[in-house]
Amino acid sequence: MSFADDHLIALVDEGLGNSAYLVDLGDGRSLAVDAGRDLRTLHAAADRRGLHVVYAADTHLHADFLSGATQLAHDHHATVLASAAGQRMFEHLGLADGDEVDLGGLTLRVLATPGHTDEHLSFLLLDGGRELGVFTGGSLIVNSAARTDLLGQERTEELARAQYHSLKRLTELPDATAVWPTHGAGSFCSAPPGTERTTTIGDQKQANPLLAAPDEDTFVRQLTASLGTYPAYFDRLSEVNRRGPAVLATAPRLPALTPSQVSALLADSGHVVDIRPAADYAAGHIPGALSIALRAQFATWLGWLLPDNTRIAFVTGEDQDLDEIVWQAYKIGYERLAGRLAGGMTTWQEAGLPTTTTPFLTPDQTPAAPYLDVRQEAEYAAGHVAGALHFELGTLADHASEAPAGAVVACGHGERAMTAASILERAGHTDLTVLKGSPGEYAAAHGQRLTESGTR
Known part of the structure; x- marks a missing residue:
């Protein structure tokens, strides 16, 4: 041994x-x-x-x-x-x-x-x-x-x-x-x-x-x-x-927030991050919420897409681990966590507050529309849909005005694409479709082949 x-x-x-x-x-x-x-x-x-x-x-x-x-x-x-x-x-x-x-x-x-x-x-x-x-x-x-x-x-x-x-x-x-x-x-x-x-x-x-x-x-x-x-x-x-990172005397916790508190946070330049799976976000979410599904890469995208000096509230689903949210945020220095919406979207809807939806469709269901690829450059170069417009997710907010109307937003599976759609929705795009699948699956469903070697 x-x-x-x-x-x-x-x-x-x-x-x-x-x-x-x-x-x-x-x-x-x-x-x-x-x-x-x-x-x-x-x-x-x-x-x-x-x-x-x-x-x-x-x-x-x-x-x-x-x-x-x-x-x-x-x-x-x-x-x-x-x-x-x-x-x-x-x-x-x-x-x-x-x-x-x-x-x-x-x-x-x-x-x-x-x-x-x-x-x-x-x-x-x-x-x-x-x-x-x-x-x-x-x-x-x-x-x-x-x-x-x-x-x-x-x-x-x-x-x-x-x-x-x-x-x-x-x-x-x-x-x-x-x-x-x-x-x-x-x-x-x-x-x-x-x-x-x-x-x-x-x-x-x-x-x-x-x-x-x-x-x-x-x-x-x-x-x-x-x-x-x-x-x-x-x-x-x-x-x-x-x-030297601050020493924590006790494990941090997420307080419960009412719908009115979450609404007030949004109105006061705070951010709402919806950590539910992409399909749940698509079915109904708070207007202006950023979709970042709670998975292994959560901290990376939280740190890439939001500043660390803003207050953040979370929308969670049933049985999601609240400690995991906190530690993923704290390990990259995000400590201004206001709390989480108690009761999730159910309490938001019961309070009569507005919700919105985002189409989340499989490759065979997606319309013929401009294709927006938000994967990393290396992924895009390895194979992408011909004619695709490409912006990495981390830079998308700076290019929101360049996103075509009615675009199909896509990544490798759908999680990052839903995040991208939430960024674009905040910028005024309300006619997007998110691809639930891969570029290869989309190309096959639409009679296309992927373009490789970084050519656009």
């Missing part, structure tokens, strides 16, 4: 595409690496093994989630391990290249691996002189590397060159060394997103296309060419993490 099988627990956030790690150090002690603010899964894993978190290590100033390190320091009196160059404004053990931390039987050696961020560290876990594995955060990830444009376009190439040297340094480790990245499949910090969560140095030498680049310039071209867009909240969170 390997060390990872017996002593390491990977805690995967499928929505953000990230992994945190809990390392069993023995004697009831543990190390947490890149833990997020939503610590429910970590606490459950620690409780199952009877572990107490004594160290909380962060590989870098995260842009896509709030760190749980300050909370672990408060709850467990854990020592926070992080880069001294990050200039964090809370108590921590500042580390630099070559430093070592005695974990009591195991050793954590610090490797400076800038690129994703300036102060990025990787943590090499040693048992005596044997390399067990390396926590690579946002440097080397499975078959890729993390993006280098989060500190501004003007520094993208500079950081990509730093990333090249960081990856080369990591590949000098023995081939059998396990690689435990933070960013993975589904993470907008990946460039491009990987598919697996963990790997080894030897496997990456064989499989990672960036490591096959013959020289630094080629590496930089390949990495920067793969960079897509990322959520707007990424530009805010690294500074919040540098200051």
Whole structure:
């Protein structure tokens, strides 16, 4: 049995595409690496093994989630391990290249691996002189590397060159060394997103296309060419993490709101987010509500589409997990949560307040109409309906006036398309249809073939 099988627990956030790690150090002690603010899964894993978190290590100033390190320091009196160059404004053990931390039987050696961020560290876990594995955060990830444009376009190439040297340094480790990245499949910090969560140095030498680049310039071209867009909240969170996310004394809750309170919030420039499944939203919703179905990707779209300084009320369906709403919002720094509509749409309708509907149709039911594709650029390039108008969902609000009348709004399945329709409805489009299905299904139903290779 390997060390990872017996002593390491990977805690995967499928929505953000990230992994945190809990390392069993023995004697009831543990190390947490890149833990997020939503610590429910970590606490459950620690409780199952009877572990107490004594160290909380962060590989870098995260842009896509709030760190749980300050909370672990408060709850467990854990020592926070992080880069001294990050200039964090809370108590921590500042580390630099070559430093070592005695974990009591195991050793954590610090490797400076800038690129994703300036102060990025990787943590090499040693048992005596044997390399067990390396926590690579946002440097080397499975078959890729993390993006280098989060500190501004003007520094993208500079950081990509730093990333090249960081990856080369990591590949000098023995081939059998396990690689435990933070960013993975589904993470907008990946460039491009990987598919697996963990790997080894030897496997990456064989499989990672960036490591096959013959020289630094080629590496930089390949990495920067793969960079897509990322959520707007990424530009805010690294500074919040540098200051230290606020410690929560108790788990946050969503108060119950009356229809009149929700109506007043909307009138006062607040936002209503309807988290019900797309079909439920389509059947009847509050005019002006933003549809973001509660699923793994909820936090990403909440942070992409709404500012963090506005009050938000939620419309929920039966049996939806209110704690999940709160923690998805809090883990990306959205804390101005006014509450949720008590009784859902039933109480809204009973109060005599207005509702509206949105046609949600299968491909064979959709009319012949302009086709608006709101998927990410890479998805669109891989195959799209001929003649489609394309705007990524994250940019759609800026292009609402360009949406054609009577459009069929589409994504990969329907959830993002319903979100897009709710954005367009707020901008005055009231004649939209949302596709319940994929571009391929639509094309087949209308006797078409998908256009590939990015041609429009």
